[in-house]
Amino acid sequence: MTMPEPKSKRDEIREAAARLFRDKGYAATSMRDLAGAVDIKASSLYNHFDSKEDILRQICFDNAQRFLAGLQEVENSADSATEKLRALIGLHIQIATEDLTSITAFNDEWRHLNEPYLSEFKTIRRDYERRFQSIIEDGMNKGELRSMDSHIATYTLFSSMRWLYDWYKSGKRISADELQRDISALLMNGLSV
Amino acid sequence: MTMPEPKSKRDEIREAAARLFRDKGYAATSMRDLAGAVDIKASSLYNHFDSKEDILRQICFDNAQRFLAGLQEVENSADSATEKLRALIGLHIQIATEDLTSITAFNDEWRHLNEPYLSEFKTIRRDYERRFQSIIEDGMNKGELRSMDSHIATYTLFSSMRWLYDWYKSGKRISADELQRDISALLMNGLSV
DNA sequence: CCTACCGATCGGTAGG
DNA sequence: CCTACCGATCGGTAGG
Numbered sequence: 001m002t003m004p005e006p007k008s009k010r011d012e013i014r015e016a017a018a019r020l021f022r023d024k025g026y027a028a029t030s031m032r033d034l035a036g037a038v039d040i041k042a043s044s045l046y047n048h049f050d051s052k053e054d055i056l057r058q059i060c061f062d063n064a065q066r067f068l069a070g071l072q073e074v075e076n077s078a079d080s081a082t083e084k085l086r087a088l089i090g091l092h093i094q095i096a097t098e099d100l101t102s103i104t105a106f107n108d109e110w111r112h113l114n115e116p117y118l119s120e121f122k123t124i125r126r127d128y129e130r131r132f133q134s135i136i137e138d139g140m141n142k143g144e145l146r147s148m149d150s151h152i153a154t155y156t157l158f159s160s161m162r163w164l165y166d167w168y169k170s171g172k173r174i175s176a177d178e179l180q181r182d183i184s185a186l187l188m189n190g191l192s193v
Numbered sequence: 194m195t196m197p198e199p200k201s202k203r204d205e206i207r208e209a210a211a212r213l214f215r216d217k218g219y220a221a222t223s224m225r226d227l228a229g230a231v232d233i234k235a236s237s238l239y240n241h242f243d244s245k246e247d248i249l250r251q252i253c254f255d256n257a258q259r260f261l262a263g264l265q266e267v268e269n270s271a272d273s274a275t276e277k278l279r280a281l282i283g284l285h286i287q288i289a290t291e292d293l294t295s296i297t298a299f300n301d302e303w304r305h306l307n308e309p310y311l312s313e314f315k316t317i318r319r320d321y322e323r324r325f326q327s328i329i330e331d332g333m334n335k336g337e338l339r340s341m342d343s344h345i346a347t348y349t350l351f352s353s354m355r356w357l358y359d360w361y362k363s364g365k366r367i368s369a370d371e372l373q374r375d376i377s378a379l380l381m382n383g384l385s386v
Numbered sequence: 387c388c389t390a391c392c393g394a395t396c397g398g399t400a401g402g
Numbered sequence: 403c404c405t406a407c408c409g410a411t412c413g414g415t416a417g418g
Contacts, residue, residue, distance in 0.1 A: 159353055159356035162356075
């Protein structure tokens with residue numbers, strides 16, 4: 001009886017690491033904790049990864065890539081700024097629902113990267129933020145969106161999607177569709193009637 | 194020449210700790226790091242605090258108290274739900290501008306508390322969230338606010354104010370008044386024109 | 387993948 | 403507030 005070809009040991013370690021980094025934080029997670037989670041000895045982890053930071057690095061950069069790829073697709077569309085923003089809200093929700101633990105570790109623990117990776121990560125992140133903000137500014141210039149400080153608008157949108165990581169963790173049953181509908185309505189049309 | 198009666202050594206340690214916890218995280222901050230920041234030896238820290246966690250505990254519970262006190266005041270007012278929400282947005286912005294480092298440590302590092310303090314902290318936090326949510330539900334029932342999932346509305350509002358901690362850190366010059374005006378406008382009336 | 391082990395660093399204490 | 407020190411634990415390596 002062959003198993004459905006599950007994940008490699010390497011992937012298993014990566015997922016366990018993402019979970020531990022999310023739950024305890026990177027610094028408070030020891031290689032012995034991680035080894036115990038995948039039923040091997042700590043020294044055996046080094047057959048799969050060069051270092052503790054190497055694991056974090058892959059979690060951070062792989063997820064950054066997912067966000068950038070999604071953004072690229074939205075940018076290439078012929079949609080209005082309003083539709084692009086809805087699509088981006090959907091992108092964040094979709095990524096959060098697909099791979100929650102990994103995303104949370106990516107979001108909260110990247111600061112533990114060492115140079116030169118830390119600077120590289122920050123550059124990628126800034127690039128994402130700028131391109132996101134450009135879409136908002138474009139919408140303001142075209143009169144689709146309310147004129148206001150575009151930094152404030154950008155960061156408010158960003159972080160309003162960030163709580164999803166905590167929310168899903170607590171096991172709430174709510175569909176991605178309903179989330180996208182309600183959050184989009186709130187951000188685009190406001191809480192007032 | 195008498196100095197303006199500055200802070201006690203204890204307060205000095207607390208502030209240095211908040212800064213280190215914010216910048217490196219609680220787990221990655223050693224008592225030797227902290228001692229160096231206030232120019233004493235690590236062992237001398239124990240004349241002021243019982244343990245490393247004791248410092249974190251005070252940062253977490255003191256700040257929780259500030260939020261609860263502000264919420265209490267808003268609840269006691271005779272304002273409409275809309276006005277209460279504006280006041281709460283103002284409360285979060287005001288606290289963030291007053292004592293930024295401490296608030297960031299409080300927000301990100303409380304999970305490193307040990308029992309029974311961890312449970313106590315979570316209880317207080319849940320209480321705050323519930324009362325915040327009650328105000329939103331009240332506004333929906335009275336027809337002031339758009340009907341939607343009140344959990345989603347609550348958490349979106351919460352986290353949309355959380356990015357302030359990162360934002361101010363990067364040294365942006367923008368007044369608390371402008372922040373409150375723009376964020377309130379976005380959340381209450383939406384980004385669409 | 388394991389056993390055995392390394393030097394460094396950790397939070398904290400004793401005693402003054 | 404310091405010197406001197408503790409046992410525990412850390413990330414990582416050697417060698418098989």
